[in-house]
Amino acid sequence: MSAAEAAALIPAGANVGMSGFTGAGYPKALPQAIAAHAKAEHAAGRPYKLNVWTGASTAAECDGVLAEAGAIGQRLPFNTDPIARKAINAGEIDFIDMHLSHVAQHAWFGFLGHMHVAVVEVLGVTADGLLIPSTAVGNNKTWLEIADMVILEVNTKPPAKMEGMHDIYYGTAIPPRRVPISMTHADDRIGQPYLKVDLDKVVAVVETHKGDRDNVFAAPDANSNTIAASIIDFLSHEMKMGRLPQEMLPIQSGVGNVANAVLAGLLTGPFDNLLGFTEVLQDGMLDLLRSGKMARASATSISLSSAAYRDFEENIDFYRDRIILRPQEISNHPELVRRLGVIAMNSMIEADIYGNINSTHVMGSSMMNGIGGSGDFARNGFLSFFVTPSVAKNGQISCIVPMCSHVDHTEHDTQIIVTEQGLADLRGLSPKQRAKVIIERCAHPDFRPMLQDYVDRAMQQSAGLHTPHILTEALSWHQRFLDTGSMKIG
Incomplete structure (x- = not known):
């Protein structure tokens, strides 16, 4: 499906969980298509804003284009994009600043409201329907579990050999059913290499081939x-x-x-x-x-x-x-x-x-x-x-x-x-x-x-x-x- 067709599936006012953490693993095509859709809706006199939840920051081609199009009503939990920051400080976007470890559990608890759509970048889908995570895991596990609809962006740009690098833990639970996490060393593996998804919830798959944002670091002064x-x-x-x-x-x-x-x-x-x-x-x-x-x-x-x-x-x-x-x-x-x-x-x-x-x-x-x-x-x-x-x-x-x-x-x-x-x-x-x-x-x-x-x-x-x-x-x-x-x- 094209990004434009997928974007049209997302209704105004939806809570949308997007992949992305510190400029990595964010969707590359959907945000721009959503921004174009929002502009068209605004031109027709119809309101169109989404509540965007991520792992952390994304990039100009995600937060930036959405903010520029006036397509973000609420944003959490972290942002570094200057256009979105300007809108936040102008009172145009309701920003919720959260401890990053709290986001997934607060979503599970229902504290943030109901998630309607998950838009998640992955590297691929295995023969048995598991998802190969991309350059950021973030809150993707939670978004895939709790969203009503799932839109996948399959990005073939990151190295395919990243498969196996990830460790996705599925032992979390809501109180009072929680148990200790069995990790005693920083490099312990306690999960599996893949993300799970209910394939019946997947309404669109969009193909992309684009790298993450280029982070520029100055030489240490x-x-x-x-x-x-x-x-x-x-x-x-x-x-x-x-x-x-x-x-x-x-x-x-x-x-x-x-x-x-x-x-x-x-x-x-x-x-x-x-x-x-x-x-x-x-x-x-x-x-x-x-x-x-x-x-x-x-x-x-x-x-x-x-x-x-x-x-x-x-x-x-x-x-x-x-x-x-x-x-x-x-x-x-x-x-x-x-x-x-x-x-x-x-x-x-x-x-x-x-x-x-x-x-x-x-x-x-x-x-x-x-x-x-x-x-x-x-x-x-x-x-x-x-x-x-x-x-x-x-x-x-x-x-x-x-x-x-x-x-x-x-x-x-x-x-x-x-x-x-x-x-x-x-x-x-x-x-x-x-x-x-x-x-x-x-x-x-x-x-x-x-x-x-x-x-x-x-x-x-x-x-x-x-x-x-x-x-x-x-x-x-x-x-x-x-x-x-x-x-x-x-």
């Missing part, structure tokens, strides 16, 4: 390299002190240039036979696998630059034995993150002096991307790092502030904050002790005196001295930036 070096030095010290085992615990790394710099630092670091237990496998982790520094990696998605993807394609036999792709309800599962003792490293927008973290909102009200999986790993990990340069906007914004303008991770979930200025180990510290070490070690020198002045005056003026604040000033830094273009005074 001086700040990223400094942050990476601080983390590696800290891990070495923890191992020396006996708080980390000699074989190292599994690594989770968020997305972006700083995360890739940390992984690049591990290439020359003292640790061998590493394991990855993460949500998305990007260039840096592929480098670790190729070098032999990392033995195996578990994720839900492979999201690469064009150069790294060529290497993946050309050496698929090598990588197939070393990469396991799972549903995101498993890759991000709090039970497993805690049992395995994952070392979590995630980026942030800002931290406050007491260790609260804002990962999602610029100036408190504008959505950037979403919380993603950072909460799944931060709260449950053995060690939890949050990283950022100490300043943004050419030094006009301090990423260490008196009070976060939005909180995604509370002080209770934050163990270590790292900027290019240094590393603050917050374990076992009271709020006032945390403020001292964060200001001294993580704040930029241009803002350090202002932060210390705030704390000193808060100690004199605050109603309580457990977590001293001057409530009339706590968010004044953000307001000053909105008013003047700088958090600096004068």
